[in-house]
Amino acid sequence: QVQLLQSGAELKMPGASVKVSCKASGYSLTGYYLHWVRQAPGQGLEWMGWINPDSGYTNYAQKFQGRVTMTRDTAANTGYMELSRLTSDDTAIYYCARDSSTFCDYWGQGTLVTVSS
Amino acid sequence: DIQMTQSPSSLSASVGDRVTMTCRASQSISSQINWYQQKPGKAPNLLIYSTFSLHSGVPSRFRGSGSGTEYTLTISSLQPEDCATYYCQQSFSTPLTFGGGTKVEIK
Numbered sequence: 623q624v625q626l627l628q629s630g631a632e633l634k635m636p637g638a639s640v641k642v643s644c645k646a647s648g649y650s651l652t653g654y655y656l657h658w659v660r661q662a663p664g665q666g667l668e669w670m671g672w673i674n675p676d677s678g679y680t681n682y683a684q685k686f687q688g689r690v691t692m693t694r695d696t697a698a699n700t701g702y703m704e705l706s707r708l709t710s711d712d713t714a715i716y717y718c719a720r721d722s723s724t725f726c727d728y729w730g731q732g733t734l735v736t737v738s739s
Numbered sequence: 740d741i742q743m744t745q746s747p748s749s750l751s752a753s754v755g756d757r758v759t760m761t762c763r764a765s766q767s768i769s770s771q772i773n774w775y776q777q778k779p780g781k782a783p784n785l786l787i788y789s790t791f792s793l794h795s796g797v798p799s800r801f802r803g804s805g806s807g808t809e810y811t812l813t814i815s816s817l818q819p820e821d822c823a824t825y826y827c828q829q830s831f832s833t834p835l836t837f838g839g840g841t842k843v844e845i846k
Contacts (some may be wrong), residue, residue: 672833684834717783724789725789725830726789727784727794729782732782
């Protein structure tokens with residue numbers, strides 16, 4: 623069955639970077655776009671961008687341009703999202719989600735990233 | 740960016756009640772709207788895509804409707820397991836945007 627398994631929780635200092643992984647199973651990563659969405663504590667959902675794992679092409683939300691990098695390792699069937707220059711406002715749960723033609727049909731379990739000194 | 744305004748932000752209803760929530764887009768999104776259910780501590784789950792289509796395994800008491808800029812999610816007979824927050828999301832253009840959510844509680 624289709625699953626997206628994300629890496630574990632992270633605690634980072636302000637100014638640092640974090641890299642979250644999202645391993646796909648039950649399907650080929652290159653067959654579907656992969657979105658990244660975050661959710662701050664007690665808040666709603668915020669789209670960060672997507673990657674076409676086949677070509678590597680990315681589309682980032684303007685808010686994160688210059689700070690976010692989405693990549694993939696097709697051999698490992700894994701996608702990655704790296705966010706740099708972290709501040710306390712980046713404390714959130716980060717989700718990866720598979721795009722099945724305009725909607726996200728499978729989601730990872732989420733990765734909590736806490737930014738604190 | 741397309742703004743998605745969801746209402747109400749919360750509601751409380753009894754088991755068996757019909758429940759309706761609305762999402763208004765800042766411009767026409769040509770029926771490119773999806774609805775997700777999120778329970779506390781869990782990832783969102785897809786309920787309905789492209790306005791009307793029920794995702795696999797979703798109970799038929801969930802129904803989506805609408806057009807243009809106005810869209811609705813209806814639960815025909817509220818069940819205890821429907822306690823959750825519901826989000827709409829437009830997929831008409833990037834950046835993809837979500838509504839602020841409607842939290843559904845049981846009276």
